[in-house]
Amino acid sequence: xxxxxxxxxxxxxxxxxxxxxxxxxxxxxxxxxxxxxxxxxxxxxxxxxxxxxxxxxxxxxxxxxxxxxxxxxxxxxxxxxxxxxxxxxxxxxxxxxxxxxxxxxxxxxxxxxxxxxxxxxxxxxxxxxxxxxxxxxxxxxxxxxxxxxxxxxxxxxxxxxxxxxxxxxxxxxxxxxxxxxxxxxxxxxxxxxxxxxxxxxxxxxxxxxxxxxxxxxxxxxxxx
Numbered sequence: 001x002x003x004x005x006x007x008x009x010x011x012x013x014x015x016x017x018x019x020x021x022x023x024x025x026x027x028x029x030x031x032x033x034x035x036x037x038x039x040x041x042x043x044x045x046x047x048x049x050x051x052x053x054x055x056x057x058x059x060x061x062x063x064x065x066x067x068x069x070x071x072x073x074x075x076x077x078x079x080x081x082x083x084x085x086x087x088x089x090x091x092x093x094x095x096x097x098x099x100x101x102x103x104x105x106x107x108x109x110x111x112x113x114x115x116x117x118x119x120x121x122x123x124x125x126x127x128x129x130x131x132x133x134x135x136x137x138x139x140x141x142x143x144x145x146x147x148x149x150x151x152x153x154x155x156x157x158x159x160x161x162x163x164x165x166x167x168x169x170x171x172x173x174x175x176x177x178x179x180x181x182x183x184x185x186x187x188x189x190x191x192x193x194x195x196x197x198x199x200x201x202x203x204x205x206x207x208x209x210x211x212x213x214x215x216x217x218x219x220x221x222x223x224x
Contacts, residue, residue, distance in 0.1 A: 115132045161208065
């Protein structure tokens with residue numbers, strides 16, 4: 001995002017929509033630059049719409065937006081699986097078959113040294129299996145609202161999974177085994193670390209499992 005842009009109603013001839021990635025783009029080194037916040041505010045004041053596209057779940061990002069007083073007109077979460085308006089109402093939601101989601105949860109619970117998270121509508125829960133080593137991060141997510149597993153599963157609406165192992169090689173192996181076990185029922189997206197980390201940890205990748213019905217682009221494994 002450019003910090004040099006200046007937007008006024010007088011100069012705005014067209015209605016514009018701008019969307020930004022969050023981690024590593026709008027949020028860099030654990031913070032949002034005040035100049036970017038100012039640019040977004042001016043853009044919206046000119047009558048345009050601004051939103052964020054992220055792999056995060058709704059409850060992993062809203063408190064950060066409140067912290068920075070960053071007002072958005074829409075949120076596209078879980079890499080496109082669910083879209084919210086400015087009030088947090090769901091406009092579009094692609095879910096994973098619930099029995100398939102439960103099968104993957106049971107499979108991941110048996111995986112040694114793994115971390116995995118499961119996203120519902122706005123909620124999510126995370127589980128750290130024995131042997132997984134948490135890596136230090138530049139900054140933690142600001143007050144994420146984590147749900148209890150049993151509470152979240154009651155809705156029977158599972159949107160996405162995220163999982164990783166202790167290093168890149170093990171994570172790729174995990175990805176391959178998930179594909180071999182569940183393909184073609186999942187769309188598997190291999191994603192470089194979604195939360196800012198020190199450079200020596202940046203190659204630790206995570207796997208994100210999405211509904212096969214989301215879009216052709218998520219039906220393939222690819223690197224960002």
